[in-house]
Amino acid sequence: MSNAIKYEKIGDIAVLTAQNPPVNALGVDVRKGLLAGIQQAENDGAKAVLIYGDGRTYFAGADIREFGKPMLDPGLPDLCNRIEASPLIVVSSMHGTALGGGLEVALSSHYRIAVPSAKMGLPEVHLGILPGAGGTQRLPRVAGTEAALDMITSGRPIKAGEALEKGIIDRVTEGEPREIGLAYAQELLDAGAARRAVGDMPAPEAIDFDVRYETLLKKGRGQLSPATAMRAVQAACEADSFEAGIKRERELFMELMNSDQRLGMVHAFFSERAVSKLPELKGVAPRALADIGVIGGGTMGAGIATAALLSGLSVTMLEMTDEAATAAKDRIAGNLQGAVKRGKISADQFEALTNQSLTLATDYTSLANADLVVEAVFEEMSVKKIVFTQLDEVCKPGAVLATNTSYLDVNEIAACTKRPEDVIGLHFFSPAHVMKLLEVVVADKTSIDVVATGFALGKMLNKISVRAGVCDGFIGNRILSTYRACADHMILDGASPYQIDKALTGFGFAMGPFAVADLAGLDIGWASRKRLAPTRDARERVPSFPDKLCEDGHFGQKTGKGYYVYEAGKRGGTPNPDVPALIEANRAELAITPRDFTDAEITRRYMCAMVNEAAKVVGEGIAQRPLDVDMTLLFGYGFPRYRGGPLKWADIEGLDGILADIMAYAKEDDYFWQPAPLLQQLVAEGRTFDDLNRENS
Incomplete structure (x- = not known):
């Protein structure tokens, strides 16, 4: 038995506990352990098997260390087929996230229970591939064609409540995954429940797949994985047997695995995670960030203020006149109303953000206690220098002074202050509360902890932060x-x-x-x-x-x-x-x-x-x-x-x-x-x- 899977027998139930922190990724040791655990349960005379994850989650997905490498035996498709084929009743108890291969393992189980906070999904299209361990064949059988297509082609994760409504799981229960799983498995045994393999269920209903294929290609601007994944779902509906559908899924999966698009999307996946991790910032503590100032309440400044408010920061918005300040507040309120409509914040939170966390000002002295000030004024060097000269006079020692310039020389801006080490470029993209990119522009004299603070702010604002040097236009x-x-x-x-x-x-x-x-x-x-x-x-x-x-x-x-x-x-x-x-x-x-x-x-x-x-x-x-x-x-x-x-x-x-x-x-x-x-x-x-x-x- 692999160390990644703990085996124990409690009465008639064999318990397979995943112990592969931090996210119980489905690496080769986990796959070997699950396979051995199923076999041992059958040999031990167990009547049911419970699969769950120790720690913070069920199987969160594939092991990213195996990306781009040949999968070692047992492969995930074979493992899922073996779990489903077991003569014992197999139950998965889910908490945390069950994504990709994690959900495919759950779907190969015969019954599924989850805690209310659990999330599940098949996000493989974001890596340029499709679910390749039976996900495109099993999910449509339990959730129906349309619901499965929505999840598979969008990669969107759903919460346990929605999964219950769609028929993906059988029950949602509060409690520890081990305890609720054991109770559910025992209940099934006591009721004499039959083993229920998803692969034995009737094929789902077909739709007009050709029209949907063209729609997906157009929506994805040529991205192949969603449209190809749809063809795999089509096989679930139209193939002569479940096994034939599985075979077609594997063919389409390998098509995408060998595509340039898969190379591009895997590169994007890893690069997105690596871009903000700079060796030079290891061990460097950022400066404290609680109160920030924003100068200029136009589209850009209002967007920056909105992003900061949504991240929990207090914002002082500086404009030149009361009228301009009021207009800036209206823009920010309009942005925040959008967040209310999308369910990101409540009406009460909207009131608190606009009336408590946001302060309007027309005097630079109002920025005296700000931890960081970012200007979003007119893109002209003479205007920027006036702003930074004023900030140099009123801001407290250690405050970070940031320019949102798109092109101008940050060194020249910093030189008009007595504290060039505190000056940095933070180039947001409009609308700043929506666009994910933040260029952190490091000038010649910018202090390393100021650089760390720029990246810390980017993380708070949920941005993809990229380090840039000074030149006309940066990167x-x-x-x-x-x-x-x-x-x-x-x-x-x-x-x-x-x-x-x-x-x-x-x-x-x-x-x-x-x-x-x-x-x-x-x-x-x-x-x-x-x-x-x-x-x-x-x-x-x-x-x-x-x-x-x-x-x-x-x-x-x-x-x-x-x-x-x-x-x-x-x-x-x-x-x-x-x-x-x-x-x-x-x-x-x-x-x-x-x-x-x-x-x-x-x-x-x-x-x-x-x-x-x-x-x-x-x-x-x-x-x-x-x-x-x-x-x-x-x-x-x-x-x-x-x-x-x-x-x-x-x-x-x-x-x-x-x-x-x-x-x-x-x-x-x-x-x-x-x-x-x-x-x-x-x-x-x-x-x-x-x-x-x-x-x-």
């Missing part, structure tokens, strides 16, 4: 400016904004670059171009058509017109008929004869520009690891998760081919297409970006 916006410039170049050379947006949403982006620009506001890019114009290299290709839109007062969604025209009450926009003429005039100015682009060429150039700039960002140390770039683009810029991030995509595509394409593009424009030294080095050494991640983990 995300610097790379954005490059791939966006590539898109502009393609327009000058013959593509249209609408073809580019279509090609890139086809690749899997949430939005194309021109729709994104309209959403963010075309005036932001306009201001950046004007700011950089005095130092611009004469060889740089800079189009004039975006500036013409701005000069005419068209800034995108907020003005109703940009690259697209937006009408009240309608989702999305329609192409602006004025834009093609602006582009044609710009081409005529530059004597460019337009040519056709295929969608594939558009995507390849766009991605090569992104990868090349990302490699420069890593090579210069602005991002410490390739995975930092990948997580920045995933969580802040709509990059498709199933591709893992631009540098994971590059590894999968092949770095040598990407470098070769960049060299070919450089024959047309050797200023823009300058190969990143790091990319050249990796190709020369036959290495990948993932190799760098492993070296720096």
Whole structure:
């Protein structure tokens, strides 16, 4: 018997206790122990078997240390089939979480009981795969086709009460999992209950699977795992036998296991957990955080304040006038009302947050006791310096002074204070209470405990925090400016904004670059171009058509017109008929004869520009690891998760081919297409970006 499973016999009941802390993951020792325990129970003359988890949970899922490796015997599918085939009554008693393989083990049991707080689900689609141990065949038989499809294709976990309603479990009972499980197993024996194998149940009802398949592909922007998982559920409905359905599930599972999307999503899974764990912060205590100040109550400042309030912090919102402060409070209240509607907070909590935790102010002295102050004022250096000069005068010693700048030099901002070691960049993404990304921008003199405080705040706010160095645009916006410039170049050379947006949403982006620009506001890019114009290299290709839109007062969604025209009450926009003429005039100015682009060429150039700039960002140390770039683009810029991030995509595509394409593009424009030294080095050494991640983990 494996040490991971304890065996004991209590009367007629054999008890298999999982003892594999912290989450009783279904590693090979647990699987061996369960298999041996079932066999021993049958040999010992037991009439029932109880399976439960010691500690804080039932089986929370697979052992992540085995990801990407061949599964050692016994495999989980064989284990589940063996549990179900036992002539004894097998009961699972569930608490904590039963996810993925954990729920599949429970479904292979004959009866299931859970405590009210238990959660269960099949989240495999988030790893680019599908439940591969009978989950797609057993869940539809107990819950019905629609309920099973919802859980399997979304990966959404559900609570015990909902699982009971769906028929996934048989009973919900308060108590210790061991005690309630033993009582339930004895009750079943006393009642002479029959063994009840899910695999023996009738096949679930079929639906129009072809229509659902197309819907899932569209909803997932090309992600294969939900749609493929649906085909496995289809097999549960239509296969000649349960065994044939299991066989089809395994075929589809292996299809996804061998896909590039699975590689991308597993990379995203591990990188999301690694990105905020920096070796330099090990053992470094962050400064205390209870009260924070936010300067500027516009969309960004209100979003930051909302996120802070929802995390339990007290917030002082500073505006320049009473009217502006009241408007800021209204924005925050509107955000919090959204949380009430979604069930995140109660009406009483809403009242407490808006009337007790939030303080409005118009005087900098109100920030005297703040532990951290973040400014979200106009993106102009002179304005930022005025703010930080004032903060330097009024904030207490040790207070963290943070700028939410998107592009500006944090070193220059810090230099206008007498405490540059307390200054840091905290670049939130709008809307800040919704978007998951936080760039923690570390200036030259930023103290290490201030860095730790930035990451601590990110954790409190439930953000994915990425360390960034100082340069124009940091990680995300610097790379954005490059791939966006590539898109502009393609327009000058013959593509249209609408073809580019279509090609890139086809690749899997949430939005194309021109729709994104309209959403963010075309005036932001306009201001950046004007700011950089005095130092611009004469060889740089800079189009004039975006500036013409701005000069005419068209800034995108907020003005109703940009690259697209937006009408009240309608989702999305329609192409602006004025834009093609602006582009044609710009081409005529530059004597460019337009040519056709295929969608594939558009995507390849766009991605090569992104990868090349990302490699420069890593090579210069602005991002410490390739995975930092990948997580920045995933969580802040709509990059498709199933591709893992631009540098994971590059590894999968092949770095040598990407470098070769960049060299070919450089024959047309050797200023823009300058190969990143790091990319050249990796190709020369036959290495990948993932190799760098492993070296720096």
